[in-house]
Amino acid sequence: MSAEQSSPTGPDLTQGISLDALADGKMLLGHVGQEGVLLARRGNEIFAIGATCTHYGGPLAEGLLVDDTIRCPWHHACFSLRTGEALHAPALSPVARWQVEQRDGRIFVREKQEAKEPRGKSRASAPEKIVIVGGGAAGFAAAEMLRREEYQGRITMLSNDDAPPVDRPNLSKDYLAGNAPEDWVPLRPDSFYRDSGIELELKANVTDIDVRSRDVVLADGKRIPYDRLLLATGAEPVRLSLPGADLPHVRTLRSLADCRAIIERAKTARRAVVLGASFIGLEVAASLRAREIEVHVVAPEKRPMERILGPQMGDFVRALHEEHGVIFHLEDTASAIDGKTVTLKSGGSLDADLVVVGVGVRPRLALAEKAGLAVDRGVVVGHHLETSVPGIYAAGDIARWPDLHSGENIRVEHWVVAERQGQAAALVMLGSREPFAAVPFFWSQHYDVPINYVGHAEKWDDLTIDGDIASRNCVLRYKRNGRVLAVASIYRDVESLQAELMMEREGVMA
Ligand SMILES: Cc1cc2nc3c(=O)[nH]c(=O)nc-3n(C[C@H](O)[C@H](O)[C@H](O)COP(=O)(O)OP(=O)(O)OC[C@H]3O[C@@H](n4cnc5c(N)ncnc54)[C@H](O)[C@@H]3O)c2cc1C
Numbered sequence: 001m002s003a004e005q006s007s008p009t010g011p012d013l014t015q016g017i018s019l020d021a022l023a024d025g026k027m028l029l030g031h032v033g034q035e036g037v038l039l040a041r042r043g044n045e046i047f048a049i050g051a052t053c054t055h056y057g058g059p060l061a062e063g064l065l066v067d068d069t070i071r072c073p074w075h076h077a078c079f080s081l082r083t084g085e086a087l088h089a090p091a092l093s094p095v096a097r098w099q100v101e102q103r104d105g106r107i108f109v110r111e112k113q114e115a116k117e118p119r120g121k122s123r124a125s126a127p128e129k130i131v132i133v134g135g136g137a138a139g140f141a142a143a144e145m146l147r148r149e150e151y152q153g154r155i156t157m158l159s160n161d162d163a164p165p166v167d168r169p170n171l172s173k174d175y176l177a178g179n180a181p182e183d184w185v186p187l188r189p190d191s192f193y194r195d196s197g198i199e200l201e202l203k204a205n206v207t208d209i210d211v212r213s214r215d216v217v218l219a220d221g222k223r224i225p226y227d228r229l230l231l232a233t234g235a236e237p238v239r240l241s242l243p244g245a246d247l248p249h250v251r252t253l254r255s256l257a258d259c260r261a262i263i264e265r266a267k268t269a270r271r272a273v274v275l276g277a278s279f280i281g282l283e284v285a286a287s288l289r290a291r292e293i294e295v296h297v298v299a300p301e302k303r304p305m306e307r308i309l310g311p312q313m314g315d316f317v318r319a320l321h322e323e324h325g326v327i328f329h330l331e332d333t334a335s336a337i338d339g340k341t342v343t344l345k346s347g348g349s350l351d352a353d354l355v356v357v358g359v360g361v362r363p364r365l366a367l368a369e370k371a372g373l374a375v376d377r378g379v380v381v382g383h384h385l386e387t388s389v390p391g392i393y394a395a396g397d398i399a400r401w402p403d404l405h406s407g408e409n410i411r412v413e414h415w416v417v418a419e420r421q422g423q424a425a426a427l428v429m430l431g432s433r434e435p436f437a438a439v440p441f442f443w444s445q446h447y448d449v450p451i452n453y454v455g456h457a458e459k460w461d462d463l464t465i466d467g468d469i470a471s472r473n474c475v476l477r478y479k480r481n482g483r484v485l486a487v488a489s490i491y492r493d494v495e496s497l498q499a500e501l502m503m504e505r506e507g508v509m510a
């Protein structure tokens, strides 16, 4: 999904362009040397920043300007035009910025600016020791934000995984398909943790939280004290309890190790069965097709993804996968697996030398439950992501939070939400009183078709379709009582960004 390296487009901005060419509130793409540079005008102020998103290389010129920020069209990262900082995940690194000169009705882009100093301040009341349980999206984003904010205290990140934090969404997409090199997978190189003073302990299984003494306890009995604690233990794949489910060629996908095990099998597999037509199941199906493996998808529902995206998008997703050779066995489930076949409830059987089970995930709540934190189908948190025990916060797949837009307590399993919650929790631990106000967003990629979704609609009474799904140019609005709860889109990125902005503003007003 990264932007192709190509020769720079648009005018050479060092040579100057007319001020009239850049109306207020507009952007213009040009270049300085080989680098794409985006000019943006806000009133009399002109900003010049790198034109390529630091997440996966999205073209910022096709995004949305909001006040003095720019939002990326692909996965809604947000950058400051003033400083280049990645204000909202999924981008975590800043874009470059350049000095701008206005002279005689012309705009000239001058030298590149040094990265702006982090905006953090020394805080007398900052806690001394912050412990993060979880080395995934939320845990990593929290640690990174703490250091970005110049937090000087101790950060310990404990993960029972054996790999440092990885770009999990890639594990079902380009990396699994064989289109992404290994170095795309870690969120940061190993040196980052050392250089930033983040004590990352891998294979560290936290078994208890002693809320009285404020310690977390590891499986080997080691105790680690905290002043503030972030729980970000994520979710784990649901495992099937049917004969053969524990055979070595039957895999689930959550970690890098899981992904490597599937890739290893895929090297020699000729036929794969994917159990489940969820996002992950279907992304896996697409990636295995890229490896030219015959893929059968078995799932109990009538249409893939209908519950989340509605029947029309469900039919489209099915047809898209069929175009690429996936064979569906819907309204059916597996009843047994052996070394060579998957037996279906309907009576038939499918040959399979690889079976991937993608039937959903379960939040990892055991630690929170054991510690006596309030739990209601997720760890219950308030607007500041604090749990029922002061000083303990929760973020990501485990957190059920009061969503400002829907007005409901929701828990979602999305990468961007987890990262943004990690960032928000970090700021709260440093004393911020900003509530977590981000509107949920996720993306899913099927072959060359990205589906973006903002908002949250568990149920809707009206679904309108603008454009044409089959032509891959559409916006679907899920409404209840006339109010738009969520918007799904394909290649209508600005409308998706506008919907996000509208929901944010409604949420604040509510
Ligand atoms: C293959 C795949 C593809 C995905 N693609 C997308 C996508 O395209 N778009 C999207 O929006 N979402 C996607 N998701 C979902 C997204 O990755 C999750 O929502 C996100 O990772 C949740 O972040 P988290 O920090 O809550 O949990 P995780 O990222 O799962 O991290 C949890 C961490 O906690 C650790 N841990 C758990 N228990 C303990 C313990 N007791 N002690 C120590 N450590 C512990 C784990 O080892 C892990 O490091 C995908 C998920 C998967 C698996």
Ligand code: FES
Residues within 6 Å of the ligand: 053, 054, 055, 056, 057, 058, 072, 073, 074, 075, 076, 077, 090, 091
């Ligand atoms: S490419 Fe910009 S947010 Fe993903």
